[in-house]
Amino acid sequence: MDLSTVPLPSGKHTIGKLFDFEAGHQLPSLAPDHKCSRQHGHSYVVEVILTAPVLADPGFVTDFGDLVPFKKFLDTEFDHRNLHEVMPCEPTSERLAHFLAGWFIQNVEPGIAGRLIAVRVRETGRSWARFDIGDR
Incomplete structure (x- = not known):
């Protein structure tokens, strides 16, 4: 063939x-009896989703190795932190x-x-939130 x-x-x-x-948080705007x-x-677990209409050599949307700065940012600013002390807003998965x-x-x-089209944040094996990038 x-x-x-x-x-x-x-x-x-x-x-x-x-x-x-790994991180902790709380959502103080919820009722006190809400867990x-x-x-x-x-x-x-954070997933970045990227796209490209044309592949860069040798045939990549983006070389996965070029995403290391994002991992370093997560490790430095978010890992083993209290997200309500780090985030500029209440730290829901959506935000x-x-x-x-x-x-x-x-x-x-x-x-x-590549261009980012979405970020998905998974809190548990069954719960996630996704933000889709608007037109730009």
């Missing part, structure tokens, strides 16, 4: 990379995903080929 005859459809390539950190109003912790998207766009994206 001649594989060179396979037609390549138009579209975008998308990649994702997972990062993790999340008390201090508790999570093993957070954490939004904040991390902003940091990534400002600090990582200018030096890479």
Whole structure:
């Protein structure tokens, strides 16, 4: 079979990379009897999702190694911290995903080929929040 005859459809390539950190938080705006109003912790998993209409050599949306600054940021600023002491807002997973998207766009994206399209934050194996980047 001649594989060179396979037609390549138009579209975008998308990649994702997972990062993790351990942190505690509380959501004091909730009612005192709500379990999340008390201090508790999570093993957070953060996924960045990037796309590119054209691949950079040798055929990457972005080299996964170019995402190391994001991991370093998470390790330095968030790992084993109280998120309500670090975040500029109440640290829900939704707001954490939004904040991390902003940091990534400002600090990582200018030096890479791909563009961030979403950040997903997983608190548990069953719960996650995702922030999708708007048109820009």
